[in-house]
Amino acid sequence: MNDKQTTRRKFLVAALTFSGMATSSLGISFLRSSAAWAADTDSSDNLAAMGRLAQLLFPHDGLASDVYAEVVGQVLAMTAADPASHGLLNVAEDALNTALGGSWATAGEAEQLAAVTALQNEAFIVGIREMVRWRLYDNAGLWQHINYPGSSKEYGGYINRGFDDIDWLPEEG
């Protein structure tokens, strides 16, 4: 039964919940207070730092960094287009820097991971995480990496292309 739609809705509900929280408890002025990885300042350094966060959240060995960069670009576009999540990335960077006591973007992997782990249940990390998940697992490059071919209609489905080709199951007896 279920497929993308279910959790898409679930995610949107979560995102709405998050927006309410962001605007009420964190405050708009704080959301706009710093600009490092901000949606508005997409310098290549900023994108690289966000890409690093995406990679730590959903690590796939050997997946081209271009894919993470593309996903980050889409997440930035999503936050820029949605007033409720605008500034989300700034909040995340400030919090990660504070948790680490320095620059998260230039820290070593163990320190970066420790900071993300410490903040993993914070709404801004959950919000970014779900946006990254939403775009990453709908990405053609990721699909290629895990051998998921996507649409099959144009190839006539799998009726003649291996829908029943499993050959390693034990013989009955």
Next chain:
Amino acid sequence: MAQRYEKNDSSVVVIIGSGAGGATLANELAQKGIDVVCLEAGPRLTLADVVNHGPTMDQRMGWHDKREGPLVWICKTVGGTTMRWSGITPLFQEHEFKALSTYGQLDSGTTLIDWPLTLKELRPYYDKAEDKMGVAGTHDIPSFPETNNYKVMAAGGKRVGYKEITSSRVAINPVARNGRPGCQQLAFCNSGCAIGAKWSTLYTEVPAAELTGHFELRSEAMAMRINHDAKGRATGVVYKDKDGNQQEQKARAVCVAGNVVETTRILLNSESSLFADGLANSMGNVGKHYMRHTFGYALGLMPQPVNFHRNTRQSGIILDEQYHKPERGFAGGYIIETLGLDPWNVSNWIGGWGPENTAFTENYTNLAGIFITGEDPPEATNRISLHDTERDENDLPVPVIEYRDHANTLAMRDHSMKMSRAIYESLGATDFAGGDLPAGAHNMGVARMSEDPKDGVTNRWGQTHDIDNLFVSDGSTFSTSAAANPTLTIVALAIRQADHIAERMTQKTL
């Protein structure tokens, strides 16, 4: 050809909704020469509109109106949720019509009742439904082909001792039948079947009804309230048409089949001086006893490739756990079914982040999947109501959904996860993920059938206890949920209801 009726023609039966219940009822009535106007809130897609991409199709056919509470996963489109369903069609067992007699009340919170009908009475209608829908393995239709994902579940199921394992009982053509093609294993069943091999009312009941000359479909017509006369009989349905104008279609009888949320909303929103709490709600049961099944998913990381993305999403079932065996620690039973997932759903359902999560997506081609559907005891506190103040873009009160899992559901899910894990581990699975699916896809209750009017909203025909010419024709009428995916039973009940309505019209009592 498709008929057109005047809005003041009060001889027509008005049906709200064109899904499994509404469109089936409409076609059955039209075949008997009874004039029907069907109001469908969503647009009428064609197969050319169906693409193999979940998010795109969710935008085209999902129901996204504002709601509060847990997700109810339904469609706003001609065909309703038959566009999205997976096609699995298990039968109820005898004891599942007698939940209260068989299980007893589970605690002070459950509101179990017996159905006011039996398997024996419904059996002929199950037969008609299977034939209409083309259920594989019935009515001389071949079995459904055994897919990779099915073969894994079946092999593991045998190893843990299961006996009732079949790739049939899906309403998806294994071979061409009745003008629809055989399944090509596109594997995007829940995005709408792009070739029409899966039964959906969009391309079966709706065009068949149109051919009779006794049926008019009005798509993008959002039903808002049901009007009644001074005697309390339904007289027509007010709806917003595709141009945003309010219209009223007069009616001889009204049948509501909007899936649980909209069925509840239209009944409650039709309050009047005569019916202060809404239509058919004299006992306060409209919206209550909402059930959505014990759901679960299980993913096994198998030692070698399965490639479940090449398979019809749900193409096989194990029935051994459907029985009532209280020694398992819960009442009622569940059904084990195959499940395929795209990468995003794999990641999202497992949840969390980091290597524990990506271990599954990284090895996507080695995943096998199981879906669990099991009996869900009704509780009066699991309910749908209308928000006191908030209104949506149609100026309708926003529905509020309240639902929590009963302890019986939690125990059943635990058991089903233990068994699913055993199935996959018997074949050497190296990792396992499983758990709840917090969504209402099988929606039941809210206008349930009851022998005693104080226990429900409708009688054994789906006719409301309070209003003679007002019927409910979707899963809302289920007295209890049983374990089976509900669509086959919805269709069987709709065929039976059509016979009843026609008979009463012949007798001039409707």
